[in-house]
Amino acid sequence: MYNLIPPLLRKKSKLQGCIVVIGNETHSLSQLFVDQAHNSTMLVYQVQHDPTQTNLKIEQQDSGLKRVRLNLINPTALKNLVGYIQRAGHSIELCIFQADFSKSLSNSDASAQQVEQLWQNTGLAAVNIAQAIIRQMLIKSQGTLIFLGTQPNLIAENNGLTQSMFASIRALAQSLAREFHPKGIHITYCMLESWHSQNVVLMDSVKNMCWHLYQQPDSTWSQELSFGV
Template sequence: MSDAVQNNLTNTRLAWIAGVGASAGLGAALARRFAREGLSVVVTGRSRERLDTVVAEIQRAGGQALALPGDVTSESDLAAIARQLAERGTLEVAIFNAAGATRAPTLDLSAEQFEAAWRVTTLGGFLFARAALPPLLVAGRGSLLFTGATASLRGRPPFAAFASAKAGLRSLTQSLAREFGPQNIHVAHVVVDGGIDGERLRTSAPQRAAERGPDGLLNPDEIADSYWHLHQQGRSAWSQEIDLRPFNESF
């Protein structure tokens, strides 16, 4: 994709979404949803190729988007992206959608694997918040949203690393909400309680998609609708946490 196309962000209202991968995934669905509402969307993830695909989809639909790849565990990467955002407009909403989905029985789980899950999910969330909050505070308003999971609320094998990391992220969002809510920054955590009907699940566990049947998985576009609703909430009735689950999911 040419620099001319990449740099064509004329709208000053920005949405920054970290953790964008496949087009058939939640990160991409979030990007499309906020672009449809007229925001210029900046997408961050590890794969430039996948980001460019999402950007091209948004632009074909008449929206504005920019790919800024980066590693959410790198403070310097996120700081560099935040500086570019400041040059392009006003950050209105920042969404952290990255996660380290380590899966292994506890006695087979290495310390390195455990730490890697924490680094992407918990440390990454902290570093993203550190990068996104200054421009939101300068604007005097905005939303800082985080993607959680069933594991945010309860742990089970073989997800000891993932659950610990997601629980840490949830606690982080509560701390951020209490600190920055009084400064007009809406911090919210979304518990996605069930499988997402996207590329990751259908590639890694296609049998699960078949077993769940109709209404057994969460539609990424419908999840994205809830994030937009959170961003639109009036501050007399802010949600700090919501949970979303498919019709056929028990809880």
């Protein structure tokens, strides 16, 4: 499926590189990327999951930053996002997906509906994002996709659901890295100690880590990284 690049997309050239940051608590991180990418004139798209959206919703446009709301579990919405970015004259060079740290559930408290929602908003969303973003990156055989997860030892023992969720995203990243590293796509899973969007020091450190991974030469690509401040 990934190799089936439409001829129209193959003709796209001279697109300006951009950064896509996906997650529900990523405003501070996105703004830091605006400052980081200023010299390279890379626009930043901040994408937030909204299950009520049937298509894209452009909420606000700042200098260097566009905010988009869409349903991440809808593959068509993600396809439309990629199309919107391309029509704007941009090509995704760096994409960061922040899995939702705040929705962890303990085994005893979770209902079937909550389990399904957790999986859809994290695991299924990660799969859909990977499909849409990698397909676009293959056009130029270039790009970096980073999954931000957590360290397994930091999740409570009774929280097997959350452990399984992050383990599935980690396994997905490893599988994609094996398949697409030879094709010019850098895919990394980063294990964080915590996620606090209002912690400026933490967000700046995460930004620097992602930027470092983006700038790595292909001979030194990291497939997995454990990160703590």
